[in-house]
Amino acid sequence: MSRTAYRTCPLCEALCGLELTVEGHRVTRVRGDAKDPFSKGFICPKGATLGVLDGDPDRLQEPLVRSGDEHAKADWEHSFAVVQRRLREIITAHGANAVAIYLGNPSAHTIAGPLYGAAVVKAIGTRNLYTASTSDQMPKHVSSGRMFGDPMAVPVPDLDRTDHLLMLGANPLESNGSLCSAPDFPGRLKAIRRRGGTITVVDPRRTRTAALADRHVFIRPGADAYLLLALVHTLFAEDLVRLRHLAPAGPAASAGPSAPSPAVNGLDDLRALAVGFSPETVAETTGIQAAEIRRMARELAAADRAAVYGRLGTCTQEFGTLASWLVDVLNVLTGNLDREGGAMFPRAAHVPVYRKKRPFTSGRWQSRVRGLPEMNGELPAATLADEILTPGVGQVRALITIGGNPVLSTANGARLDEALAGLDFMVSVDPYLNETTRHADVILPPPRPAQTGHFDLALTGFAVRNYVRYSPPAIPPPDGRPTESDILARLATIASGQDADPALLDEFIIGSTLAKATAAEGSPVQGRDPAELRDLLRGDSGAERRLDMMLRLGPYGDGFGAEPDGLTLTGLRDDHPHGLDLGALTPRLGEVLCTASGRVELCPPPFAADVERLRAGLRTGPATEAEPYVLIGRRHLRSNNSWLHNVPELVGGSNRCTLQLNHDDAARLGVGAGDLVRVISRTGAVEAVAEPTESLMAGVVSLPHGWGHDRPGTRMRTADGHAGQNVNAITDEREIDPLSGNSVFNGVPVRLEPLGHQIPV
Numbered sequence: 001m002s003r004t005a006y007r008t009c010p011l012c013e014a015l016c017g018l019e020l021t022v023e024g025h026r027v028t029r030v031r032g033d034a035k036d037p038f039s040k041g042f043i044c045p046k047g048a049t050l051g052v053l054d055g056d057p058d059r060l061q062e063p064l065v066r067s068g069d070e071h072a073k074a075d076w077e078h079s080f081a082v083v084q085r086r087l088r089e090i091i092t093a094h095g096a097n098a099v100a101i102y103l104g105n106p107s108a109h110t111i112a113g114p115l116y117g118a119a120v121v122k123a124i125g126t127r128n129l130y131t132a133s134t135s136d137q138m139p140k141h142v143s144s145g146r147m148f149g150d151p152m153a154v155p156v157p158d159l160d161r162t163d164h165l166l167m168l169g170a171n172p173l174e175s176n177g178s179l180c181s182a183p184d185f186p187g188r189l190k191a192i193r194r195r196g197g198t199i200t201v202v203d204p205r206r207t208r209t210a211a212l213a214d215r216h217v218f219i220r221p222g223a224d225a226y227l228l229l230a231l232v233h234t235l236f237a238e239d240l241v242r243l244r245h246l247a248p249a250g251p252a253a254s255a256g257p258s259a260p261s262p263a264v265n266g267l268d269d270l271r272a273l274a275v276g277f278s279p280e281t282v283a284e285t286t287g288i289q290a291a292e293i294r295r296m297a298r299e300l301a302a303a304d305r306a307a308v309y310g311r312l313g314t315c316t317q318e319f320g321t322l323a324s325w326l327v328d329v330l331n332v333l334t335g336n337l338d339r340e341g342g343a344m345f346p347r348a349a350h351v352p353v354y355r356k357k358r359p360f361t362s363g364r365w366q367s368r369v370r371g372l373p374e375m376n377g378e379l380p381a382a383t384l385a386d387e388i389l390t391p392g393v394g395q396v397r398a399l400i401t402i403g404g405n406p407v408l409s410t411a412n413g414a415r416l417d418e419a420l421a422g423l424d425f426m427v428s429v430d431p432y433l434n435e436t437t438r439h440a441d442v443i444l445p446p447p448r449p450a451q452t453g454h455f456d457l458a459l460t461g462f463a464v465r466n467y468v469r470y471s472p473p474a475i476p477p478p479d480g481r482p483t484e485s486d487i488l489a490r491l492a493t494i495a496s497g498q499d500a501d502p503a504l505l506d507e508f509i510i511g512s513t514l515a516k517a518t519a520a521e522g523s524p525v526q527g528r529d530p531a532e533l534r535d536l537l538r539g540d541s542g543a544e545r546r547l548d549m550m551l552r553l554g555p556y557g558d559g560f561g562a563e564p565d566g567l568t569l570t571g572l573r574d575d576h577p578h579g580l581d582l583g584a585l586t587p588r589l590g591e592v593l594c595t596a597s598g599r600v601e602l603c604p605p606p607f608a609a610d611v612e613r614l615r616a617g618l619r620t621g622p623a624t625e626a627e628p629y630v631l632i633g634r635r636h637l638r639s640n641n642s643w644l645h646n647v648p649e650l651v652g653g654s655n656r657c658t659l660q661l662n663h664d665d666a667a668r669l670g671v672g673a674g675d676l677v678r679v680i681s682r683t684g685a686v687e688a689v690a691e692p693t694e695s696l697m698a699g700v701v702s703l704p705h706g707w708g709h710d711r712p713g714t715r716m717r718t719a720d721g722h723a724g725q726n727v728n729a730i731t732d733e734r735e736i737d738p739l740s741g742n743s744v745f746n747g748v749p750v751r752l753e754p755l756g757h758q759i760p761v
């Protein structure tokens with residue numbers, strides 16, 4: 001007897017709705033949910049295998065506790081008791097900063113990570129927080145923090161209404177989009193062209209996305225900031241700057257009657273900064289002719305509705321923050337920020353808009369060993385190994401990982417691998433015994449995705465339409481099996497030294513949130529009794545009651561009865577099982593801005609100062625005589641970091657972990673398809689199978705990331721059979737973007753040694 005369940009796909013940022021066929025306790029078929037108003041039935045190969053992932057026999061069903069070199073099954077109470085004892089011993093002996101926390105990318109795709117991750121960090125009281133953000137997107141947060149005051153206020157391209165899209169370092173035909181949630185991203189791009197719009201893609205590789213565009217422009221890896229500043233230069237030089245609604249003396253955007261006038265500061269400083277970056281000046285560094293740069297600037301300025309979108313490739317480079325900043329500078333200078341068809345700010349249903357936010361600050365503390373500044377509450381993942389390996393007061397001796405596989409995903413992962421082996425204690429919340437968790441003393445596995453409810457707390461804030469959906473568990477978890485929320489809540493209570501009922505944590509958070517909401521000016525519950533509001537909350541768990549509270553206080557909420565037609569969690573679950581479209585994005589800059597000046601800061605002083613570093617790098621680039629090639633990464637539609645390599649359906653077929661290199665470079669080196677090549681950098685070497693191609697610029701080589709499943713002590717049998725090479729054996733933990741602490745993965749200098757013919761590709 002089968003039944004149908006609906007849920008959001010948790011595997012990437014696109015937020016597709018899925019229709020699951022469930023037989024007994026198994027998911028036997030997965031299709032796109034045709035009734036989802038956002039994804040309308042779209043599904044990709046990853047989503048289609050969610051049932052296989054869900055039923056993976058290597059998925060841990062109970063906790064593991066290390067005994068010597070082996071991991072043995074243990075019951076939950078014993079496992080939590082071990083965690084409590086060891087964490088307490090270490091904190092008592094060495095202080096809270098001796099415990100580091102790493103939040104991996106998967107934790108952002110769950111209810112538990114966003115709802116309870118911060119509670120774990122706060123309960124420990126450590127300054128050693130590391131996340132996947134400094135491996136892929138911290139430059140964008142720093143850019144938004146400085147420009148708009150809020151690091152989470154990331155403008156997204158209004159894909160469905162734009163006339164002209166300029167994309168840099170983004171390959172949504174493989175990634176399905178990032179910091180821009182858009183189910184069927186490829187279809188939305190095709191629609192731009194169908195309605196007469198144009199797409200330009202700038203990338204060192206002719207990707208599938210580039211092939212779909214009107215024009216692909218090759219750029220040298222790491223040179224995006226030069227190109228973008230030359231575009232700014234051209235807009236000023238040719239009198240093409242048109243702020244429209246953002247002009248200092250102009251009218252306020254339609255952000256509501258109480259919104260401040262959203263004008264900009266720093267226009268003259270920006271103009272002065274761009275003077276030295278004419279298209280001719282940057283042509284050699286970028287590899288793009290001056291005439292092409294001028295053409296791009298003119299097209300951008302001429303389009304009625306245009307958006308500039310920079311993604312991973314623009315963040316994971318030595319000038320990542322400058323590139324991220326200049327993307328939005330161009331959106332401002334062309335009058336397209338916060339405007340239909342331009343770059344807009346989504347309005348998530350669970351984020352209240354009445355709350356007063358403090359302007360972004362950074363550098364409130366520094367890392368102990370390298371003195372790297374805190375950004376957005378965390379330290380660069382690139383320095384976690386330093387903090388573990390370097391003796392002294394404050395040395396990291398214990399680690400909590402929640403999702404993620406930093407041994408494969410952080411720069412110089414081999415060094416982190418070595419560091420993790422020397423920890424006094426490590427606990428991982430993870431469903432797999434993988435390259436990272438094999439070092440853990442205790443592994444606490446969350447239930448299967450089908451046994452877990454889903455509400456997207458992280459990604460709806462980056463969606464190209466305002467949208468909300470709640471999916472209850474499709475299959476009930478077994479009796480006595482804690483949910484991921486239960487696990488994290490329990491860790492938080494353990495870390496606080498109490499090991500009290502985790503439900504008390506939810507009640508504490510609900511109580512303090514409602515107390516603030518009833519006291520806040522402009523809140524829908526201003527002046528009401530928090531206890532009365534608490535009694536109105538509905539849900540089967542603390543997590544559900546917190547979601548109910550967030551929705552009811554949010555911009556579409558029922559305001560606890562003030563707006564009877566507004567959202568509640570039970571209403572969303574029962575009346576909208578396929579999700580609810582909340583409309584196209586609308587201008588809301590006045591709601592978003594929280595800079596000290598109340599204006600968009602177009603030329604923040606730290607960014608202006610870093611332009612000197614950019615100037616010093618003109619014409620040099622990252623390649624050297626000893627290491628004449630530069631390495632970049634690449635995405636594949638059937639992969640997502642290291643998560644999905646244990647799904648047979650997604651790793652079958654030809655080897656995807658190949659070294660792509662330009663045909664001419666291959667001929668010069670005497671390398672043919674299938675030859676083995678050693679790729680050598682400062683930090684190490686890997687041997688990979690060559691795949692000569694015309695899609696890469698000369699001088700550039702490419703390896704995908706997330707591979708390297710060849711470590712002993714793991715339990716991922718399919719991944720073991722498709723190990724591939726860990727590209728992070730040759731990336732360099734010392735190379736970071738100094739403004740954000742983000743690692744440099746694009747533009748790593750390497751040299752190549754042909755090893756002769758080995759395997760046909």
Ligand code: SF4
Nearest residue numbers: 009012016044046047
């Ligand atoms: S595009 Fe992303 S969200 Fe959509 S089905 Fe594929 S993996 Fe899931």
